[in-house]
Amino acid sequence: MSMTTGRLVTAALCAAVGIGTTYVGVVGAGPLPPLGGLLSPAVGLWANAGNDLPATATSSIPQLDAAVDVRYDSRSVPHIFATTDADAMRALGYVTARDRLFQLEIQSRAGEGTLTELVGDVALPADQETRRLGMPRSAERKWRDIGATTPSGKLLLAYADGVNAYRASLSPGQWPVEYKLLDRTPREWLPLHSVHVLNRMGYTLARGPGELELLEARALVGDAAANALMEENSPVQEPIQPMNRNAARVALSSIPAPGAPDSLAARMVASLRANTPDMSGMSPLSWLKDIDPTVEQARAFASNNWAVAPSRSANGRALLAGDPHLELTLPSIWYEVHIVVPGSFEIGGVSIPGLPGVPIGYSRAVAWSATNTGADVMDFWREKVDNDAAPTAYALDGVMTKFTDTRIETYRGKGGNVIDVDTIYYTHRGPMQRQGREWLSMRWTVLESGTELQGYFAAFHATTAPAFLDSMAKYYQAPAQNFITADTSGTIMIRSTGRYPVRADSGRGTEVRDGWLRANDWIGDWPVSRYPQGRSPVQGYLASANQQPIDPQQDALYLGPDPNFEIWRALQINRLLRADSTVTVDDMRSFHTNPGSVRADLLVPALVSAAQARLAAGDTSASLGAAATLLASWNRQYTRDNTGARLFETAVAQTTALLYDEFITDESRMRSVTPSESRLLQLLGDSANGWWDDRRTSDVREDRNVILAKALRSAYDTLVTEYGDPARTPWTWGRVAPARPNHLLRLAGFAAPEMPIDGGRGTLNPSVGSKRANFGASWRMVVEMDKEPRIRAVYPGGQSGNPASTRYLDRYAMWANGQLDSVRTPRSAKDLPAADTRAVLTLTR
Amino acid sequence: MWMNFISAVLLQFVAQRFLGVWGAAVAGLLTGVLFRQGGAIRAGALSAALAATVLLVVAAERGAALTELAAMIGRNFSLPGWAVLVATLALPALQAGGFAGLVSGVLRKERVAIS
Numbered sequence: 001m002s003m004t005t006g007r008l009v010t011a012a013l014c015a016a017v018g019i020g021t022t023y024v025g026v027v028g029a030g031p032l033p034p035l036g037g038l039l040s041p042a043v044g045l046w047a048n049a050g051n052d053l054p055a056t057a058t059s060s061i062p063q064l065d066a067a068v069d070v071r072y073d074s075r076s077v078p079h080i081f082a083t084t085d086a087d088a089m090r091a092l093g094y095v096t097a098r099d100r101l102f103q104l105e106i107q108s109r110a111g112e113g114t115l116t117e118l119v120g121d122v123a124l125p126a127d128q129e130t131r132r133l134g135m136p137r138s139a140e141r142k143w144r145d146i147g148a149t150t151p152s153g154k155l156l157l158a159y160a161d162g163v164n165a166y167r168a169s170l171s172p173g174q175w176p177v178e179y180k181l182l183d184r185t186p187r188e189w190l191p192l193h194s195v196h197v198l199n200r201m202g203y204t205l206a207r208g209p210g211e212l213e214l215l216e217a218r219a220l221v222g223d224a225a226a227n228a229l230m231e232e233n234s235p236v237q238e239p240i241q242p243m244n245r246n247a248a249r250v251a252l253s254s255i256p257a258p259g260a261p262d263s264l265a266a267r268m269v270a271s272l273r274a275n276t277p278d279m280s281g282m283s284p285l286s287w288l289k290d291i292d293p294t295v296e297q298a299r300a301f302a303s304n305n306w307a308v309a310p311s312r313s314a315n316g317r318a319l320l321a322g323d324p325h326l327e328l329t330l331p332s333i334w335y336e337v338h339i340v341v342p343g344s345f346e347i348g349g350v351s352i353p354g355l356p357g358v359p360i361g362y363s364r365a366v367a368w369s370a371t372n373t374g375a376d377v378m379d380f381w382r383e384k385v386d387n388d389a390a391p392t393a394y395a396l397d398g399v400m401t402k403f404t405d406t407r408i409e410t411y412r413g414k415g416g417n418v419i420d421v422d423t424i425y426y427t428h429r430g431p432m433q434r435q436g437r438e439w440l441s442m443r444w445t446v447l448e449s450g451t452e453l454q455g456y457f458a459a460f461h462a463t464t465a466p467a468f469l470d471s472m473a474k475y476y477q478a479p480a481q482n483f484i485t486a487d488t489s490g491t492i493m494i495r496s497t498g499r500y501p502v503r504a505d506s507g508r509g510t511e512v513r514d515g516w517l518r519a520n521d522w523i524g525d526w527p528v529s530r531y532p533q534g535r536s537p538v539q540g541y542l543a544s545a546n547q548q549p550i551d552p553q554q555d556a557l558y559l560g561p562d563p564n565f566e567i568w569r570a571l572q573i574n575r576l577l578r579a580d581s582t583v584t585v586d587d588m589r590s591f592h593t594n595p596g597s598v599r600a601d602l603l604v605p606a607l608v609s610a611a612q613a614r615l616a617a618g619d620t621s622a623s624l625g626a627a628a629t630l631l632a633s634w635n636r637q638y639t640r641d642n643t644g645a646r647l648f649e650t651a652v653a654q655t656t657a658l659l660y661d662e663f664i665t666d667e668s669r670m671r672s673v674t675p676s677e678s679r680l681l682q683l684l685g686d687s688a689n690g691w692w693d694d695r696r697t698s699d700v701r702e703d704r705n706v707i708l709a710k711a712l713r714s715a716y717d718t719l720v721t722e723y724g725d726p727a728r729t730p731w732t733w734g735r736v737a738p739a740r741p742n743h744l745l746r747l748a749g750f751a752a753p754e755m756p757i758d759g760g761r762g763t764l765n766p767s768v769g770s771k772r773a774n775f776g777a778s779w780r781m782v783v784e785m786d787k788e789p790r791i792r793a794v795y796p797g798g799q800s801g802n803p804a805s806t807r808y809l810d811r812y813a814m815w816a817n818g819q820l821d822s823v824r825t826p827r828s829a830k831d832l833p834a835a836d837t838r839a840v841l842t843l844t845r
Numbered sequence: 846m847w848m849n850f851i852s853a854v855l856l857q858f859v860a861q862r863f864l865g866v867w868g869a870a871v872a873g874l875l876t877g878v879l880f881r882q883g884g885a886i887r888a889g890a891l892s893a894a895l896a897a898t899v900l901l902v903v904a905a906e907r908g909a910a911l912t913e914l915a916a917m918i919g920r921n922f923s924l925p926g927w928a929v930l931v932a933t934l935a936l937p938a939l940q941a942g943g944f945a946g947l948v949s950g951v952l953r954k955e956r957v958a959i960s
Contacts, residue, residue, distance in 0.1 A: 007950050007953060008950070010946060010950055011946065011947050011950025011951055013946075014886060014942070014943045014944070014945070014946030014947040014950060015943065015944075015947040016943070017939055017942065017943035017946075018870060018873060018939070018940055018941075018942070018943020018944035018945075018946070018947055019943070020943075021936060021939040021940045021943060022866075022867070022869075022870045022940050022943075022944075024936075025866045025869075025870075025936055025940060026866050026867065034866065035932070035936055036865070036866025036867075036936060037865075037866055038918075039929070039932055039933040039936050040861065040865055040866050040868075040937075041861065041897050041900035041901045041903075041904060041933060042861050042862045042863075042865060042868070042900055043865040043866070044866075044933075045914070045918055046900075046901060046904045046909065046911070046914070046933070047904070049904055049907070049908070049909025049910065049911070049914050050904060050907035050908040050909040051907065051908045172865070173865070181921070747921045748920050748921060749916075749917045749918060749919065749920030749921035749922075750917065750921065803917060804909065804910075804914050804917070806908075
């Protein structure tokens with residue numbers, strides 16, 4: 001090889017290396033993202049490290065009416081001092097984007113059904129579900145109805161101004177790390193995006209196709225057993241609307257044994273499932289792809305709130321507490337703020353990035369919190385269409401009626417390429433989809449609401465607890481919430497607020513109805529006077545924990561509470577509050593993480609007793625003996641160092657699996673229906689009930705003790721395999737059931753470290769992660785209503801959404817330990833001491 | 846030679862700082878010109894890695910916990926933190942070394958042809 005040829009070869013190799021690495025750096029290759037954008041020390045991920053909250057900063061929002069002063073306190077909470085409501089919302093948009101820009105986008109895209117454009121094809125099922133539910137169309141119509149000139153519209157526009165001003169101030173090197181990892185650009189924020197976020201909250205909190213689960217149950221065990229097991233009325237009544245009783249009302253009626261399948265229901269289920277074999281074991285409704293029983297049960301941890309009247313508090317002041325239980329994510333779903341507009345309003349608390357307002361918080365006179373009502377606000381109808389292949393009309397009272405709308409939904413990938421197309425038909429009720437051989441239409445209050453923000457803004461100006469709730473009742477529709485309030489005069493009040501549809505005939509939303517009869521439509525809404533509510537009751541406190549809001553003995557109106565919302569937390573908070581007639585602020589704090597469990601108190605003795613009975617009857621299983629000993633020695637407290645809770649949880653899960661084997665279809669081998677746990681209380685009192693028989697063992701008929709002992713033994717053996725011999729390595733709760741908030745993109749490197757906590761399923765602090773979900777107290781707040789509210793609060797995570805920030809996880813340990821931080825409420829910028837001021841941001845035109 | 850190398854490092858620093866992902870490549874081209882008589886590949890790669898190191902140190906000075914961040918990023922790709930740091934330095938080094946070698950090879954070829 002000559003010298004010249006050698007140089008040419010070298011030059012060619014150099015060109016290949018240089019061009020190749022630059023290509024990979026700029027464009028990426030295969031699964032590799034553009035590495036240069038990630039690794040460049042100047043503009044890559046490294047650029048996101050360091051102090052992301054400089055001590056002083058100035059920025060511009062061109063639409064401002066006047067300058068806005070923002071002071072971040074030592075907890076990184078921005079205190080916004082503005083002169084107009086619109087400027088306050090502009091500043092809120094700006095500070096939220098400053099800490100949570102990526103979260104804003106992903107949350108709005110989740111409600112819009114365009115996640116694929118941000119994260120790629122992997123999100124297609126989620127987007128399909130969102131669009132088939134009609135959510136983006138609903139948001140567009142809501143925004144059209146709100147309009148840019150209404151008070152709500154102006155505030156949404158102002159919020160967008162703030163978000164976009166921050167976005168425009170960034171260079172690519174300053175974009176949040178997630179954009180760099182995904183190789184995407186932050187998009188412009190529109191007022192419509194806020195409506196998508198609002199819809200997404202409705203999806204999270206008010207999506208309950210209960211009639212489909214009941215249909216499935218009827219198809220497997222017949223009407224009588226299914227109706228009794230899926231009955232919406234809880235066998236234990238400790239309602240939100242106070243009954244001023246000294247104990248819960250318990251009515252443990254007998255549950256009919258599994259019977260012959262209801263042939264009509266079976267045909268309907270088969271018809272819905274036709275051509276969708278992958279859906280067996282899941283909801284028969286394929287457009288709800290996220291309905292996974294494991295996740296649903298974890299989701300059902302829901303929320304707590306309670307308030308104590310001056311008559312029952314140690315210092316004679318009203319007290320209020322709230323802790324919404326949602327999926328624990330990083331960054332948190334909440335962003336803490338405090339907003340002061342002299343002469344207009346002052347509010348603080350937590351906002352949801354993307355929504356202007358404070359859903360849980362306080363003003364100078366009122367504090368408020370919310371739990372999910374879980375009402376049945378989603379119904380389904382079977383429809384007859386003119387042409388199965390390409391329908392254009394549906395039957396209604398004997399007339400083929402044109403669809404209200406036919407919408408082509410186009411799903412696009414990150415590069416703008418079309419990855420799928422859907423056609424969604426709309427009847428006068430809502431979206432309609434083909435399900436197997438059926439056409440089902442749906443009506444859902446979440447799609448029809450839209451005045452919620454108006455309600456919040458009216459309520460922010462309220463000076464009494466009743467006025468706050470009356471404002472909400474006037475405007476707030478979905479998702480229905482149990483709003484609790486307390487004011488500085490000592491009034492406490494609660495109201496299950498939202499739009500509750502009134503159905504025809506039976507008034508219940510428990511059946512899939514025939515859509516070709518208009519008589520089957522909703523015929524109105526319950527008036528506010530029928531909403532479950534209570535005001536400064538004789539018992540001296542109010543409490544909600546997602547239980548049935550009203551005792552059917554008091555009012556039998558159908559709200560259709562979600563059966564996944566268990567009664568246990570309501571029983572526990574009522575037990576604690578009844579036992580304490582001099583409640584202190586610290587009591588309120590400690591209740592948040594109280595490890596006591598009514599569920600364990602009721603179910604552990606049954607398990608232990610069954611095991612002992614079996615052992616006495618000659619069962620020689622060493623596992624059963626060891627399990628019974630371990631469970632009997634547990635004090636039934638979910639402290640982080642207890643060693644019995646893991647066994648109990650697994651035993652209950654095994655009991656459920658054995659008990660409801662009738663709901664495991666031969667084809668799927670998965671349980672398609674899981675009744676409320678409170679039904680266990682009814683079945684425990686009926687040891688020979690047919691439900692206890694495991695139909696998979698044809699030669700023997702099991703009773704309660706056999707099944708409970710079998711479940712306990714099986715649980716013990718499973719845990720020995722998973723965690724080792726408990727005599728050597730105890731199944732310490734904090735080790736085997738820690739909290740672990742995950743990153744919004746499920747990126748392991750950006751997740752929080754595992755953290756032992758007190759609490760578990762059915763306790764007031766239900767923060768228990770499973771392999772599929774991690775739900776828990778996403779915000780804890782205790783407010784003492786002195787002359788002005790004094791607030792203590794915490795949430796898991798931190799204010800910053802930047803994983804490289806010191807403010808990303810700075811509240812996590814405090815949250816895990818059940819501590820609360822003191823919330824600052826300066827009335828003006830100068831009221832925040834310099835020593836407590838972390839940063840100053842001046843926003844100008 | 847040393848002056849040329851110092852110039853190459855400065856070029857790299859400025860280019861990486863202001864041209865982002867293209868910076869190392871552009872500075873590599875210029876380094877090739879500076880070192881057209883030989884040693885361009887080494888000079889390009891070393892100057893790019895050195896400039897990247899300086900930029901990382903600047904980031905650390907601003908308060909970045911580099912090793913922690915590297916570990917955090919690495920976990921997202923099932924990689925150790927040190928691999929992320931090495932990749933951070935290696936990518937601009939390969940870009941710059943490649944382009945510097947290409948340019949010097951071309952220029953030297955032209956000089957041989959004239960003589």
